[in-house]
Amino acid sequence: QVQLVESGGGLVQPGGSLRLSCAASGFTFSTAAMSWVRQAPGKGLEWVSGISSSGSSTSYADSVKGRFTISRDNARNTLYLQMNSLQREDTAVYYCAKAGLRPTGQGTQVTVSS
Numbered sequence: 001q002v003q004l005v006e007s008g009g010g011l012v013q014p015g016g017s018l019r020l021s022c023a024a025s026g027f028t029f030s031t032a033a034m035s036w037v038r039q040a041p042g043k044g045l046e047w048v049s050g051i052s053s054s055g056s057s058t059s060y061a062d063s064v065k066g067r068f069t070i071s072r073d074n075a076r077n078t079l080y081l082q083m084n085s086l087q088r089e090d091t092a093v094y095y096c097a098k099a100g101l102r103p104t105g106q107g108t109q110v111t112v113s114s
Contacts, residue, residue, distance in 0.1 A: 009108030022096030033099035
């Protein structure tokens with residue numbers, strides 16, 4: 001079955017950086033477009049970024065454009081999200097998911113606070 005395990009979250013000060021990882025198994029990762037989504041406290045799911053199966057095409061929500069970078073390593077079945085210049089508004093649980101589908105993993109908590 002599809003398994004997506006997110007990691008790399010934590011507590012970071014405003015302006016700091018984190019790199020999230022998502023280990024995928026149970027499906028052919030290299031043929032799947034993938035996304036990162038997040039859920040802030042008391043809010044619904046918000047799409048953050050997407051990447052094509054080859055990694056050649058990426059897209060970002062306006063709120064993170066220029067600060068976040070999505071990438072993937074198909075040889076390692078792993079999706080990444082490099083987050084720079086973090087802001088308090090980025091505080092959320094971050095999930096990876098197959099593009100267009102709801103996340104199925106536990107997510108990883110990112111807290112931006114001084």
